[in-house]
Every structure is written in C-alpha cells, then in structure tokens.
Amino acid sequence: xxxxxxxxxxxxxxxxxxxxxxxxxxxxxxxxxxxxxxxxxxxxxxxxxxxxxxxxxxxxxxxxxxxxxxxxxxxxxxxxx
Numbered sequence: 001x002x003x004x005x006x007x008x009x010x011x012x013x014x015x016x017x018x019x020x021x022x023x024x025x026x027x028x029x030x031x032x033x034x035x036x037x038x039x040x041x042x043x044x045x046x047x048x049x050x051x052x053x054x055x056x057x058x059x060x061x062x063x064x065x066x067x068x069x070x071x072x073x074x075x076x077x078x079x080x081x
Contacts, residue, residue: 029079036075042068049080 025043026035038046045068052061069076 027075027079032078034078036072036078038072038075042072042075045071046079 022039025038025040027038027043027046028035045064049061049064049068052058052064065076065080068080
C-alpha cells in the first residue's frame with residue numbers, strides 16, 4: 001500500500017487563526033515555497049488530489065483539479081498548476 005502524501009505535507013501547514021470558525025489554512029508548495037491560503041473544503045480537496053496523484057488515479061485527480069481551479073484559482077496556480 002502506498003503511503004499518502006499528506007504525511008509529507010503536514011509540516012508545511014499551519015492554522016492561521018484557530019479561533020476563526022472558517023479556519024483559514026496556509027499550505028506551502030513544497031517545490032516553490034509559495035504559500036496559498038485555503039479553507040477547510042479546499043484543504044480536503046487538495047489532499048484528495050495529491051493522494052490521487054500518488055495512487056496514479058488520474059481520473060479522480062483531473063476532476064479534483066478542475067473543481068479546485070474553480071473554487072480558488074489563486075491557490076490552484078500556486079499549489080497545483
């Protein structure tokens with residue numbers, strides 16, 4: 001079984017404001033060092049995309065990329081493009 005990419009990315013994440021109910025989250029691109037701000041839904045989708053990439057499930061990955069690019073285009077360009 002392939003280990004998910006989430007365990008690799010966790011050190012690069014931190015909650016910006018723990019008291020905020022929306023919980024704004026910073027994710028750092030491990031390749032470029034750019035920081036993108038995402039909400040909880042986008043964070044979950046980001047990990048689904050990265051795990052699909054590791055599992056070579058390109059259909060799921062493509063669907064996730066399309067959705068993420070519509071939800072947060074700026075973060076998409078920093079993290080996934």
